[in-house]
Amino acid sequence: MRKVIRFSDPVSIYARASAVGKTEYDGPLGALFDFHDGTDRFGADTWEKSEESLSLAVLNFALARAGESQDEIDLLFAGDLQNQCVASSSGCGTLGIPYCGLYGACSTSGEGLLLASLALAAAPSLSRAAVVTTSHNAAAERQFRLPLEYGGQRSPTAQWTATAGGAFLLCRSSEPFAPPSAPRIVACLPGRALDSGVTDGANMGAAMAPAAADTILRYFSLTGESPSDFDRIVTGDLGAEGSALLSELLRDNGLDLRGRHRDCGVLLFDPLKADVHAGGSGCGCSASVLSALFLPALERKELRRVLFLATGALMSPSCLLQGESIRGIAPLIVLESGKTGGDK
Amino acid sequence: MRKVIRFSDPVSIYARASAVGKTEYDGPLGALFDFHDGTDRFGADTWEKSEESLSLAVLNFALARAGESQDEIDLLFAGDLQNQCVASSSGCGTLGIPYCGLYGACSTSGEGLLLASLALAAAPSLSRAAVVTTSHNAAAERQFRLPLEYGGQRSPTAQWTATAGGAFLLCRSSEPFAPPSAPRIVACLPGRALDSGVTDGANMGAAMAPAAADTILRYFSLTGESPSDFDRIVTGDLGAEGSALLSELLRDNGLDLRGRHRDCGVLLFDPLKADVHAGGSGCGCSASVLSALFLPALERKELRRVLFLATGALMSPSCLLQGESIRGIAPLIVLESGKTGGDK
Numbered sequence: 001m002r003k004v005i006r007f008s009d010p011v012s013i014y015a016r017a018s019a020v021g022k023t024e025y026d027g028p029l030g031a032l033f034d035f036h037d038g039t040d041r042f043g044a045d046t047w048e049k050s051e052e053s054l055s056l057a058v059l060n061f062a063l064a065r066a067g068e069s070q071d072e073i074d075l076l077f078a079g080d081l082q083n084q085c086v087a088s089s090s091g092c093g094t095l096g097i098p099y100c101g102l103y104g105a106c107s108t109s110g111e112g113l114l115l116a117s118l119a120l121a122a123a124p125s126l127s128r129a130a131v132v133t134t135s136h137n138a139a140a141e142r143q144f145r146l147p148l149e150y151g152g153q154r155s156p157t158a159q160w161t162a163t164a165g166g167a168f169l170l171c172r173s174s175e176p177f178a179p180p181s182a183p184r185i186v187a188c189l190p191g192r193a194l195d196s197g198v199t200d201g202a203n204m205g206a207a208m209a210p211a212a213a214d215t216i217l218r219y220f221s222l223t224g225e226s227p228s229d230f231d232r233i234v235t236g237d238l239g240a241e242g243s244a245l246l247s248e249l250l251r252d253n254g255l256d257l258r259g260r261h262r263d264c265g266v267l268l269f270d271p272l273k274a275d276v277h278a279g280g281s282g283c284g285c286s287a288s289v290l291s292a293l294f295l296p297a298l299e300r301k302e303l304r305r306v307l308f309l310a311t312g313a314l315m316s317p318s319c320l321l322q323g324e325s326i327r328g329i330a331p332l333i334v335l336e337s338g339k340t341g342g343d344k
Numbered sequence: 345m346r347k348v349i350r351f352s353d354p355v356s357i358y359a360r361a362s363a364v365g366k367t368e369y370d371g372p373l374g375a376l377f378d379f380h381d382g383t384d385r386f387g388a389d390t391w392e393k394s395e396e397s398l399s400l401a402v403l404n405f406a407l408a409r410a411g412e413s414q415d416e417i418d419l420l421f422a423g424d425l426q427n428q429c430v431a432s433s434s435g436c437g438t439l440g441i442p443y444c445g446l447y448g449a450c451s452t453s454g455e456g457l458l459l460a461s462l463a464l465a466a467a468p469s470l471s472r473a474a475v476v477t478t479s480h481n482a483a484a485e486r487q488f489r490l491p492l493e494y495g496g497q498r499s500p501t502a503q504w505t506a507t508a509g510g511a512f513l514l515c516r517s518s519e520p521f522a523p524p525s526a527p528r529i530v531a532c533l534p535g536r537a538l539d540s541g542v543t544d545g546a547n548m549g550a551a552m553a554p555a556a557a558d559t560i561l562r563y564f565s566l567t568g569e570s571p572s573d574f575d576r577i578v579t580g581d582l583g584a585e586g587s588a589l590l591s592e593l594l595r596d597n598g599l600d601l602r603g604r605h606r607d608c609g610v611l612l613f614d615p616l617k618a619d620v621h622a623g624g625s626g627c628g629c630s631a632s633v634l635s636a637l638f639l640p641a642l643e644r645k646e647l648r649r650v651l652f653l654a655t656g657a658l659m660s661p662s663c664l665l666q667g668e669s670i671r672g673i674a675p676l677i678v679l680e681s682g683k684t685g686g687d688k
Contacts (some may be wrong), residue, residue, distance in 0.1 A: 002442055003418060003469040046666050074347060075534055083427045085447045086660035089671050093537035093658075098346055099673060100455055100534060101658070103429045103445040111444055115459060121466035125347040143662075190419055190444060193437035314437075314445070316430035318487075322390050327433050329443060 002189075004222050010184035011117040012173040012338070015068075017061035018291035019054055020284075021137065021163030023276070027269045032292040033164075034061055040138065040163050048082060051136035054165045054284075055080065055091025059132045062167040070095040073169070074126040077116050079108035080134045080283050081161070083143060092132040092167070106208075106237050107191065109133045109166060109287035110310025110331040114188045116170050117333070127171060134165035135282025144201065144317055157203040159239045160276035162268055166287025173339075180340040183298035187334040189222070191215050193314060193327045201320050204313040205242025205265075205278055211328030212238060212311050213249035219307070219332055220255065231303040233257050234294060235330070236286030236310035237265030239279030264289035286310045298337045306335040346533075348566050354528035355461040356517040356682070359412075361405035362635035363398055364628075365481065365507030367620070371613045376636040377508075378405055384482065384507050392426060395480035398509045398628075399424065399435025403476045406511040414439040417513070418470040421460050423452035424478045424627050425505070427487060436476040436511070450552075450581050451535065453477045453510060453631035454654025454675040458532040460514050461677070471515060478509035479626025488545065488661055501547040503583045504620035506612055510631025517683075524684040527642035531678040533566070535559050537658060537671045545664050548657040549586025549609075549622055555672030556582060556655050557593035563651070563676055564599065575647040577601050578638060579674070580630030580654035581609030583623030608633035630654045642681045650679040 018033045025036035035057070037043075042053035055078070063070060076095075078088035079102035093099050104111035112131035120129055138148050140161035146152040170185075171178050194214055198207040212235050220226060227233060238246055243263045250257060267289055268280035290308060297303040314327045362377045369380035379401070381387075386397040399422070407414060420439075422432035423446035437443050448455035456475035464473055482492050484505035490496040514529075515522050538558055542551040556579050564570060571577060582590055587607045594601060611633055612624035634652060641647040658671045 003467075005467040005469055048660075048662055048666060049668075079447065082660065083662065084449065084658060084660040086658065086663050089537045089658040089673075090663065090668060093671065094539070096536050096538075098534035099537045100459060100675075101447040101449075101537075101673075103423065103447040105428065105445075115444060115463075118463045118466040119459075122462040123347075123349040123465065125349055190442035192440050193433045193443045193445075194440075195438070314428060314430065314433040316392075316426065316428040318392055318427065319430050319434065322392060324393075324434060327437065329433075329445075331444075 002218060004187055004189050006187045007117060007121050010173045010186045011120050011170050012178040012182040012184050013168050013295060014171055014178055014182045015062045015066035015169040016291040016295050017058050017065060017167045018288040019058045019165050020288055023274055024162055024164050024268060027274060029268060029293060033288060047136055047138035051080060051087035051134050051139050052091035055087050055132055055134045056094060058165040058167040059092040059130060062169050066169055070097050073097045073128045073130045075119055075129045077102055077112040078132040079103055081140050087134055104329060105312030105314050106281050106283055107310040107312030107329050107331055108283045110333060113185060113333050114190060114331050117185045117188060120170060120172050127175060129170045131168045133283040133287045135161050135284040137161045137163045140282060154277055155202045156277055157241045158277045159204055159265060159279055159281035161282040162280045162285040164284030164288040166284060166291040181299055181338040183295050183338060184336050185333050186336050189215060189219050189332040191329040191331040193329050195325055196328050197325050199320060199325045201315055204281060205239040206245055207313040207326040208238055208311040208328040209242040209245035209249060212246050212309055212330040215309055215330040215332045217253055227257050227260050230260060230305045230307045232262055233260045233307045235263045237281040238263050238311055239265040241278040298335055301337045304337050308333050308335055346562060348531055348533050350531045351461060351465050354517045354530045355464050355514050356522040356526040356528050357512050357639060358515055358523055358526045359406045359410035359513040360635040360639050361402050361409060361511045362632040363402045363509050364632055367618055368506055368508050368612060371618060373612060373637060377632060391480055391482035395424060395431035395478050395483050396435035399431050399476055399478045400438060402509040402511040403436040403474060406513050410513055414441050417441045417472045417474045419463055419473045421446055421456040422476040423447055425484050431478055448673060449656030449658050450625050450627055451654040451656030451673050451675055452627045454677060457529060457677050458534060458675050461529045461532060464514060464516050471519060473514045475512045477627040477631040479505050479628040481505045481507045484626060498621055499546045500621055501585045502621045503548055503609060503623055503625035505626040506624045506629040508628030508632040510628060510635040525643055525682040527639050527682060528680050529677050530680050533559060533563050533676040535673040535675040537673050539669055540672050541669050543664060543669045545659055548625060549583040550589055551657040551670040552582055552655040552672040553586045553589035553593060556590050556653055556674040559653055559674040559676045561597055571601050571604050574604060574649045574651045576606055577604045577651045579607045581625040582607050582655055583609040585622040642679060645681045648681050652677050652679055
């Protein structure tokens, strides 16, 4: 059990899009994102609807980049952080594409890519799948902590839910329309919902690090591979706190990721410029950074093999109030650069 | 696009379990459920934790029935109605089985069976998958409407969120351990998140009926089959109101399900005895009734072919307050009785 799933016909990510809000655009990766809104509103009049609008826009952008319409996409996997994942169902879900709603907290991008790959591998009748995940800082703060207007103080371990979204279009790499240069998902390993013992909703890095360590250790143990087989080992949004804990947990198990590990939550902001404390988080954090930074590097063959782990803290405010600890989860996918293109 | 997915190696539901609370046990199907708790508490001291406990118990019951341990299950799909789907991640998710969290509102049982079937079809390295969905009346009322203690009045179209859960263990029917008599999932059709135009959170039947009609009409149009090819066409929890609307919508499109249609939300309660208004609902409603009533009838070959549509209202209280309407969704699976067994 707990097997690594390998795709005999790898899944190509043939189009992608990313979008962010103001703070994210002002960060070190700002110029890489496909579009941004300096007001964080994306044309809507509530923060919740702003996220719906972002979810729809980012999928439409990916479709436009591929020159395709929503009618060509057979199945859509989407999720977000709002209660009942409504940013997805009332956002990208409105395009009428057959829809599977996911809840994996900030790990939803990885869960979606994993399940979309399984669906394409299972059913020759499906030719294209889409994955969309988003988060919005103001909507998440209102829901999980306090509305921004209350001016609540944030603790040093707290992370900043990114106002961001990513969309991915996937097909089997054997399809004639799959661009040979498109990065490919060649394997995956689902995560486990592990109890972190953390009861502090402002320390999600600590809540997610054990799950990330569990998946990484299982992956290397099951495959016999080692970190040196990868150019990058990317985590979704452990932030500074969680990344330090991950290093420690892996070192205790004889694994050293030094030089290879990158965390999307750490990359998204410049801590000297943005007051984001331990770094970025949210379903849109890993999705937008994967889309804007790592996939293009795979397309250009600057990177050849990337281990991507989205990380999620399955945190309910009700359960924290009832004294329960937070479970973390970290699904993994193995990304490789396409067969051609990018070579100099 | 929007294709029916057929499984060349159908997926067997080789074990199942169901559990309910007091009102459900007192209903017409009471004696069929595997276990119940007359206090609705399932040993926990809050309603939210009661649902976690129910989620864990119903999966353990299915494992015990199959004589298997959690270590033999490769992948778990689960979801519920609590915010952040925490009843699942902190319920059945605690067994350490690789976990995919789903949010499909009351349609999650169907979404889970569909995605678990796709995963088994995709990956020969996976041999067993589990699907668990639950709901709890008191936890759902507190979250979506008012805590029970407030004694809120309910409108005639309101449904009663069932305190119930269902667990299913699945494998490819070609596996040597698959019981030949086990009911099989032979095909599926994902649902679409359709706007119902309904803004009344106390009329979810009306919010779900258009999505159910959409999936049924697409299925028959894509396959060329007709209702007479099925012994039963089962919807998840449209209730009395939604079932009447479904009939009307289908009749307008020239389709008549008379005599064949059953709704789990209607079957679960006796309206003369339980004050449940339009009937049952919740992620556990269709899961428990499928597990306790329809799967055994397929095992005994009293039924041979069943079209099962779980139905969900993707409703967020925040969005209703912001004037948005509710989207409905209805994933479909085609169930057939096993190859042997049950014949007289």
